[in-house]
Amino acid sequence: MVVMFSKGRFRLSVAAEKPLEVLPGVYLVRADNSSAMSFSGTNTWVVFNRSTYSCCIIDPAVSKQRHQSAIEQLCADQRIDPSVILLTHDHRDHAGGSNRLSKVWHIPCLGLRNGTLSQATLDSFLGKGFIRIIPLPGHSSDSVGYYLTGLRALFTGDVLFSEGWSFVGSEDSSIADYLDTLDRIEAMLEKGFVKVVLPGHLDLMNSERASIRIREYRQHRKDRLTKIKVLLERDGLVDSDAIVQKVYSDLPDERLRLFAKRSVEKQVKYLLS
Numbered sequence: 131m132v133v134m135f136s137k138g139r140f141r142l143s144v145a146a147e148k149p150l151e152v153l154p155g156v157y158l159v160r161a162d163n164s165s166a167m168s169f170s171g172t173n174t175w176v177v178f179n180r181s182t183y184s185c186c187i188i189d190p191a192v193s194k195q196r197h198q199s200a201i202e203q204l205c206a207d208q209r210i211d212p213s214v215i216l217l218t219h220d221h222r223d224h225a226g227g228s229n230r231l232s233k234v235w236h237i238p239c240l241g242l243r244n245g246t247l248s249q250a251t252l253d254s255f256l257g258k259g260f261i262r263i264i265p266l267p268g269h270s271s272d273s274v275g276y277y278l279t280g281l282r283a284l285f286t287g288d289v290l291f292s293e294g295w296s297f298v299g300s301e302d303s304s305i306a307d308y309l310d311t312l313d314r315i316e317a318m319l320e321k322g323f324v325k326v327v328l329p330g331h332l333d334l335m336n337s338e339r340a341s342i343r344i345r346e347y348r349q350h351r352k353d354r355l356t357k358i359k360v361l362l363e364r365d366g367l368v369d370s371d372a373i374v375q376k377v378y379s380d381l382p383d384e385r386l387r388l389f390a391k392r393s394v395e396k397q398v399k400y401l402l403s
């Protein structure tokens with residue numbers, strides 16, 4: 131089945147570990163690892179280039195047997211073995227299954243973190259220009275997007291979701307980079323280069339929905355920064371726990387408090403820079 135977009139909000143009902151062809155040659159295999167941070171589970175994308183008889187796995191997610199088997203069965207059904215694994219970034223819920231899959235097919239795993247990802251290497255595995263690397267730092271310094279040129283589709287990892295917010299608080303994250311990344315994606319959408327956004331969690335977005343989400347993300351970030359700025363300047367509040375209490379009173383899950391604290395620390399750093 132190939133999913134068709136309709137106007138307005140778009141929802142995809144996906145069962146974990148059941149491959150779904152969302153665009154021609156692009157399959158979603160959602161891992162069964164739902165949590166407060168990984169939403170309904172990590173999206174593993176399996177992309178087939180039927181003209182060069184090659185295939186890549188974007189974000190192999192977790193090292194669970196069921197997930198690995200679902201990916202292996204999909205490739206067996208398509209009669210195309212993957213030639214490479216690609217990481218949008220090296221967080222465990224995206225990269226955790228890479229070692230195991232690398233061993234199954236004896237294929238490399240390319241990512242920015244370990245310095246193995248380059249356009250020339252990618253072209254050598256999948257055919258020249260089939261997928262282009264788009265730097266999308268911010269959520270982490272090694273975050274990249276993969277742009278599927280033929281379908282004008284952009285895999286975005288943890289940068290932009292159909293619901294909720296992206297976490298910008300890990301050790302090597304940067305608010306300034308993240309805001310630039312939103313601008314970069316928005317420009318690609320406005321110029322018509324990107325028609326579909328395929329995130330690392332939750333649903334696909336058409337360009338209309340992705341543009342709305344970018345504006346919401348920017349406003350959300352601006353609102354948080356404004357609140358923190360007031361606390362810093364007016365109240366002289368510098369303790370991040372106290373700032374979290376005041377700014378993140380709407381946390382949907384108490385377990386997210388630590389992440390909110392890390393995010394506050396990054397925002398304070400941004401405001402003071």
Ligand SMILES: [Zn+2]
Pocket residue numbers: 219221269288
């Ligand atoms: Zn991440």
